[in-house]
Amino acid sequence: MALNTSADAPIPVGEVSRLIGGWIDRLGAVWVEGQITQISRRPGAGVVFLTLRDPSRDVSLTVTCFRGVFEQVAEVVGEGARVVVHAKPEWYAARGQLSLRAAEIRPVGVGELLARLEQLKKTLAAEGLFALDRKRPLPFLPQLIGLVTGRASAAERDVRENARLRWPAVRFEVRNVPVQGAAAVPRVIDAVRDLDGHRDVDVIIVARGGGSVEDLLPFSDERLIRAVAACTTPLVSAIGHEPDSPLLDLVADLRASTPTDAAKRVVPDVREELARVQLVRDRALRVIRGLLDREEHGLRAALSRPSMAAPYRMIDERAAEIEDRVDRARRCLKHALDRADADLAHTLARVVALSPAATLRRGYAVLQREDGSVVREPARVRAAERLRARVAEGEFAVRVERGGADRGAADGAVPPPA
Structure with missing residues (x-):
């Protein structure tokens, strides 16, 4: 109012x-x-x-x-x-x-579309589909590469040509599919699953050239993201150019900025590998030569030692020592034997001089009874007793005519017992 x-x-x-x-x-x-x-x-x-x-x-x-x-x-x-x-x-x-x-x-417009994609991104990230520990390493040299791309597209040409320039023997298993529009998502999913089931395919590349946000929408589709997450074969995403980032880049095992970059990341460069091999060979050769030089130097040092320069010198010295000691031992043994021989001769002479046989040879005789006992006292024999007289050259029998015992009886003495 x-x-x-x-x-x-x-x-x-x-x-x-x-x-x-x-x-x-x-x-x-x-x-x-x-x-x-x-x-x-x-x-x-x-x-x-x-x-x-x-x-x-x-x-x-x-x-x-x-x-x-x-x-x-x-x-x-x-x-x-x-x-x-x-x-x-x-x-x-x-x-x-x-x-x-x-x-x-x-x-509004693209902004609303990006908001929906951002919400989907958060949902899938919460499920762990973008986790780094799910990423699988790419093979060093894939024998067969699966390629999902548009028919006769620049992306396919870039991948093939750059891969063959780096490694001429590389082989491809190509699946041409629509890469935009309503039919793109199911066809790409079927191609990825087909290549994932191929036993000879070592790695899969999904490639597409650049485009608007709307053109790249199929590669942010939830169905495709879940199909890629279920793959057992390593997968490389090569969608658009450097600024483009569909959700496929996050779930893939490797994100390549362009299809050309995908070929460079998947296939090694044969020239670089040959250069690395040559570098390793040169390094190994230097190491082996250095080792041989050290061992040769050590061998020369060992050979220059007296024990190696004249290996029989110590043996000759020991042989001379042994021969000298053997001679000394022989001389000592001969001296000991000579001294023992002299001692033995002296002892033998003494034994011979003191032996009963020597006494007998001087004219003495030993009287023995029949039981072999020696007569030492006259009183121990009787008249008519037979004795055996032993001289130096033998023995003979004698008969006592009058013994010491008989004379003792005549004198009143008691004769000794027989």
């Missing part, structure tokens, strides 16, 4: 600001479309400030929202993006400033 005011009856500025705020509050929440021209996110602040502009009418409004509202679309919304905002107009009475308090922000 109109206000009754005049120069004589004006109303205060605060009242005008209050009335404007009341009218704006009655407007309620509205959906507003515009282009973001400025984003202000202060570290630690819980509120984000945006400037929303209408390019057709050159009108701008300030938009405020909580950080949580903006973070939902922060990865796909930036300065210059077109968005639709669900916001409530607010009037800041102290400054007389109109702004919009946003409760929801939605990207």
Whole structure:
């Protein structure tokens, strides 16, 4: 309703600001479309400030929202993006400033598409499909490469030519499929599964040239991502150019920036490998030569030692020592034998001189009874007793005519017992 005011009856500025705020509050929440021209996110602040502009009418409004509202679309919304905002107009009475308090922000066109892809990316990442520990290493030299690409495409030509330039003997198992459009996803999935089941295929390359975000959508399809995650054969993603990043790049075992880069990453360069082999051979040759030189030097040092230069010298010295000791032992033994022989001769002479036979040879005789006992006293023999006389040259029998015992009896003595 109109206000009754005049120069004589004006109303205060605060009242005008209050009335404007009341009218704006009655407007309620509205959906507003515009282009973001400025984003202000202060570290630690819980509120984000945006400037929303209408390019057709050159009108701008300030938009405020909580950080949580903006973070939902922060990865796909930036300065210059077109968005639709669900916001409530607010009037800041102290400054007389109109702004919009946003409760929801939605990207428009490509932005909305990127937002959906970002949500799918978060879902699949939460399931672990992009985890690094799932990545399988590529074979050093694949014997057969599976290639999924468009028919007669530049991507196929780049992969084949660059691979053969690096390794002429490389072989391909190609599956030509649509790489955009509605039929692309099921055909690519079938080709990947077919090559994954091929027992001779060592690695699979999915290649496509560059294109718009919409053209590359099949390679961010959830069905294709899950099919690739289920593969047992290592898979390389070579989609688009360096800035392009479909979800296939995240689930693949290796992401190549271009089809040409995929060929370089999968197939080794024969010239580089030959150079490495030659380098290893040269290094091995140097090591072996160094080892031989060290061993030869050690052998020469060992041969120069006296024990090796004249190996029989020690034997000759020991032989001379042994011969000298043998001679000494012989002389000592001969001396000992001579001395023993002299001692023995002396002892023999003494034995001979003191033996009964020597006494008998001097004319003595030994009388023995028949029992062999020696007669030592005359009193021990009787008359008519037969004795045996032993002389130096033999023995003979004698008969006692008068014994010492008989003379003792005649004198009154008691004869000894017989």
